Amino acid sequence: MRGKTRGVTGSGMTADRFGALAREAEALDAADPLAPFRARFRLPADGIYLAGHSLGPPSDATVERLAAVAEAWGGRLVSGWGEAGWIDLPLTVGAAIAPLVGADSDEVIACDSVSVNLFKLGHAALAIAGPDRRLVLAEANDFPTDAQVLEGLCALHGATLLRLPRDRIVERLGPDVALLALCHVHYRTAAMWDMAAVTAAAHRAGARVLWDLSHSTGAVELGLNAAGADYAVGCGYKYLNGGPGAPAFAYVARRHHAGLATPIRGWMGHAAPFAFEDGYRPAPGVRRLLAGTPPILSLVALHGAVGLAAEAGQARLAAKARALVRLFRAGVAAIGEPGLVIETPADGHGAHLAVGHPEAWRIVRALAAQGVVGDYREPGGARFGFSPMFLTHGAAVDAARRLARVLAERRWDDPALLAKAVVT
Ligand SMILES: Cc1ncc(COP(=O)(O)O)c(C=O)c1O
DSSP: OHHHHHHHHTSHHHHHHHHHHHHHHHHHHHTOTTGGGGGGBOOOTTOEEOBTTTOOOOBHHHHHHHHHHHHHHHHHGGGHHHHTOGGGHHHHHHHHHHHHHTOOGGGEEEOSOHHHHHHHHHHHHHHHSOTTOOEEEEETTSOHHHHHHHHHHHHHHTOEEEEEOGGGHHHHOOTTEEEEEEESBOTTTOBBOOHHHHHHHHHHTTOEEEEEOTTTTTTSOOOTTTTTOOEEEEOSSSTTOOOTTOOOEEEEOGGGSTTOOOSOOOGGGBSOGGGOOSSOOBOSGGGGGOOSOOOHHHHHHHHHHHHHHHHHOHHHHHHHHHHHHHHHHHHHHHHOOTTOEEOSOSSSBOSEEEEEOTTHHHHHHHHHHTTEEOEEETTTEEEEEOOTTTOOHHHHHHHHHHHHHHHHTTTTOOGGGOSOOSOO
């Protein structure tokens, strides 16, 4: 393996390949309308950060907003809820996210985590499905939290969760299916569903669809309303760069607002929280998805970050992410390492590239020592996420070059790199 890798990476063909890619990247960077955004992020000085699909870096906008709110907090104290609009922040931030997912501003709310929002919207779908529709369909080997939450929910509703391989899902849709719950971009392979086509197929079968947009938002073009979507959830801490543990969001198509059932009837989702009524009267629209008091500092951070993404615009973000992944993919393919398998499909993918290798964990660690931060997913998968907000095209090619060096020089072949971290 070593000899072969050396032979290929040392060949004129590969040197040329990187050279040609680097020249292409230079031209793309020179014409990149999103290039100025990079300076607005606080990034490691000489690293290439490719874990943006796990946790994005802070932006000036985020840090400044947070600092301003922290400073004003003491002056405002309890009046901040009304005067500074804190009480409405979940809706304000939701409205800012809406154009990034192709929704209207009153259809999105920022709250809780993806897992909790999955539970709430899965419940909404099961609550209105008839007794003959007790099946929830999902993809096997998708992100664990989705299946775990849905399985628990099914147990509460007398329903069954059926997880099938990707290519058998659409054909299984039928009169017994209440809900199809899918991750739009697969967390590992980055394979992306055709949202409009799958939603239409589910609707023809009388089922509703819940999209998990965690790896999609801020990275690919999304048109929830154009696709006729029912429900969606998504992450604030990935390509939206909302910060560690940033609130997630939930989308409900306006046509479903009237009958929207939530399993957590908290006071913040009540029509009049400060009337302190004993009985439950749901707030109109997506506001009823709120349960408890919103986390203002986290929402403020997310608000700053979402503002930047909205300024960049989802079409430009998606186009750049595609170019970044394409360049890196071409670079990885040029390495010619036999154990290296690109797991991401060539067409219809999100903004990360999944690369399988028996030594993927040690490769990810050795690469981090070379300044390229990716991440690792069991079993044997390295993931490299290409956030269009702050990466240059040149960095995509450089990352592939550094990966080639790690492999050619077997820099991963060190027992000290075997120890697993708590968070990979
Ligand atoms: C596809 C997907 N869904 C859900 C989650 C979990 O989100 P949360 O921690 O907000 O519940 C993740 C986290 O990485 C994810 O990748």
